[in-house]
Amino acid sequence: MADTTTAELAPGRLFIGGEWQDAASGKTFETRNPATGEVLARVAEGDAADVDRAVRAARAAFESGPWREMDGRKRGRLLWAIADGLEARADELARLETLDNGKPVREARMFDVEGAIECFRYYAGWADKIEGEVLPIPGPYLNYTRREPVGVCGQIIPWNYPLQMAAWKVAPALACGNTVVLKPAEQTPLTALELARVAHEAGLPAGVLNVVTGYGPTAGAALVRHPEVDKIAFTGSTEVGRHIQREAAGTLKRVSLELGGKSPNLVLADADLEAAARGAASAIFYNTGQACTAGSRLLVEEKVHDELLEKLLKRAAGMRPGDPLDPKCRMGPLVSQEQLDRVMGYIETGKAEGGAPVLGGDRPEGAGGGYFLNPTIFDRVSPEATIAREEIFGPVLAVSTFADVDEAVAIANRSVYGLAAAVWTQDVKQAHRVAHALRAGTVWVNMYHTLDVGSPFGGYKESGYGRELGRYALDLYTQVKSVWVNLA
Ligand code: NAP
Numbered sequence: 423m424a425d426t427t428t429a430e431l432a433p434g435r436l437f438i439g440g441e442w443q444d445a446a447s448g449k450t451f452e453t454r455n456p457a458t459g460e461v462l463a464r465v466a467e468g469d470a471a472d473v474d475r476a477v478r479a480a481r482a483a484f485e486s487g488p489w490r491e492m493d494g495r496k497r498g499r500l501l502w503a504i505a506d507g508l509e510a511r512a513d514e515l516a517r518l519e520t521l522d523n524g525k526p527v528r529e530a531r532m533f534d535v536e537g538a539i540e541c542f543r544y545y546a547g548w549a550d551k552i553e554g555e556v557l558p559i560p561g562p563y564l565n566y567t568r569r570e571p572v573g574v575c576g577q578i579i580p581w582n583y584p585l586q587m588a589a590w591k592v593a594p595a596l597a598c599g600n601t602v603v604l605k606p607a608e609q610t611p612l613t614a615l616e617l618a619r620v621a622h623e624a625g626l627p628a629g630v631l632n633v634v635t636g637y638g639p640t641a642g643a644a645l646v647r648h649p650e651v652d653k654i655a656f657t658g659s660t661e662v663g664r665h666i667q668r669e670a671a672g673t674l675k676r677v678s679l680e681l682g683g684k685s686p687n688l689v690l691a692d693a694d695l696e697a698a699a700r701g702a703a704s705a706i707f708y709n710t711g712q713a714c715t716a717g718s719r720l721l722v723e724e725k726v727h728d729e730l731l732e733k734l735l736k737r738a739a740g741m742r743p744g745d746p747l748d749p750k751c752r753m754g755p756l757v758s759q760e761q762l763d764r765v766m767g768y769i770e771t772g773k774a775e776g777g778a779p780v781l782g783g784d785r786p787e788g789a790g791g792g793y794f795l796n797p798t799i800f801d802r803v804s805p806e807a808t809i810a811r812e813e814i815f816g817p818v819l820a821v822s823t824f825a826d827v828d829e830a831v832a833i834a835n836r837s838v839y840g841l842a843a844a845v846w847t848q849d850v851k852q853a854h855r856v857a858h859a860l861r862a863g864t865v866w867v868n869m870y871h872t873l874d875v876g877s878p879f880g881g882y883k884e885s886g887y888g889r890e891l892g893r894y895a896l897d898l899y900t901q902v903k904s905v906w907v908n909l910a
């Protein structure tokens with residue numbers, strides 16, 4: 423592949439009211455290629471002034487633009503055209519995602535870009551099916567409900583699945599007739615800008631989708647506080663989610679939060695251990711562990727611990743991080759120096775609390791300026807240890823054991839998080855019992871990490887609230903109006 427020049431990359435400007443604009447301050451910031459540490463592009467540093475401009479564009483498009491009058495079927499066709507636009511540029515987008523985020527290009531193409539395309543197609547189908555109900559009320563009345571858009575939606579997304587997170591947020595919001603101001607993560611702003619370009623080329627009216635790149639505490643915070651924003655949808659850390667909920671209270675915005683996790687992966691003694699080992703490896707090492715659903719706690723029934731660990735170590739030892747632009751690469755670097763430092767900090771904490779990694783814990787040779795880290799496994803970790811409780815967001819697995827299923831479920835549920843969980847067993851009754859007992863928004867049985875745009879996704883407990891994907895996302899992006907008609 424040819425070297426990348428910034429010329430082939432996104433314009434690096436804000437997309438507001440259907441136009442590419444510089445930040446009012448004229449400032450820019452850099453985004454780096456995590457595989458080399460080199461600067462990839464400079465992007466406009468939007469702040470409160472730019473957010474205000476974008477919100478006003480979104481408000482105008484919502485109140486008086488052609489969007490408001492457009493029927494659902496036509497909105498659906500526009501969403502479908504966006505999906506076509508993404509598909510036409512799928513390879514280029516995958517490469518851009520890899521350059522900006524560091525994930526293996528094969529996965530960027532197969533999952534991230536494909537997932538974004540599917541998401542726009544799926545919600546294209548919903549756009550003309552946002553239905554109300556007629557309710558049987560006593561008296562001479564006709565009473566019916568309408569599902570109306572919420573208005574201007576501020577959407578703030580993280581860096582781990584940049585294009586896919588943008589699609590999960592933008593597609594249902596637009597399907598329901600809202601307008602959007604999207605703030606991508608500072609580490610990975612490029613594919614969100616490309617999405618804006620594709621949407622514009624597909625014919626989305628000006629102001630319906632605006633993208634403001636910039637930093638969380640400035641651009642993100644301004645969006646959360648802005649009185650003309652009706653709803654905030656956020657994916658990211660629990661800490662920032664908590665802050666956003668507090669800040670949004672000032673203007674009583676609707677808020678939905680998809681936050682962190684420390685997802686337990688339970689292996690019962692009767693499981694197919696080969697499959698469980700394969701699943702456990704992908705549960706924690708997929709996306710270099712930078713997944714909110716990462717299976718970062720492996721809970722194994724004591725009597726199969728040694729056998730499972732041996733199989734897992736064999737698999738994990740073969741997973742060498744490498745150049746993510748190589749189509750054969752299965753594991754890329756972490757997203758940033760900051761994230762690498764954070765994860766290394768947790769490895770040090772794991773050691774300080776008495777553990778020694780049975781695998782990894784170090785950086786691969788020849789990592790150069792890239793943020794690479796070897797797959798890391800700590801064995802026989804106390805469920806109370808820091809690395810078994812806190813979200814690390816890196817390729818670091820904590821293995822613990824249990825004596826019986828009740829203990830397994832108790833340990834699994836002893837967490838402030840509740841995003842996802844998995845259980846491996848061949849006993850169908852046990853599988854369902856455990857699936858029902860686990861307090862998590864997603865539970866996998868004999869599998870891990872599978873998601874689909876048709877199925878709801880979101881957290882229990884401090885992993886957030888609100889469900890994205892499926893028809894559930896329509897609840898996030900509509901409000902119900904009850905209309906009464908006097909028939910007397
Ligand atoms: P983060 O700070 O929560 O970032 C998520 C998004 O929120 C980014 O767009 C960020 O902007 C923005 N943001 C930050 N502060 C904000 C504020 N005060 N007001 C409004 N928006 C704000 O996550 P991070 O710092 O990138 O990563 C830290 C840790 O969060 C990770 O190590 C991981 O544990 C967790 N995390 C979880 C998920 C998930 O999917 N659950 C995703 C990413 C990270 P900027 O990036 O521009 O600051």
Ligand code: MG
Nearest residue numbers: 453454522609
């Ligand atoms: Mg970057």
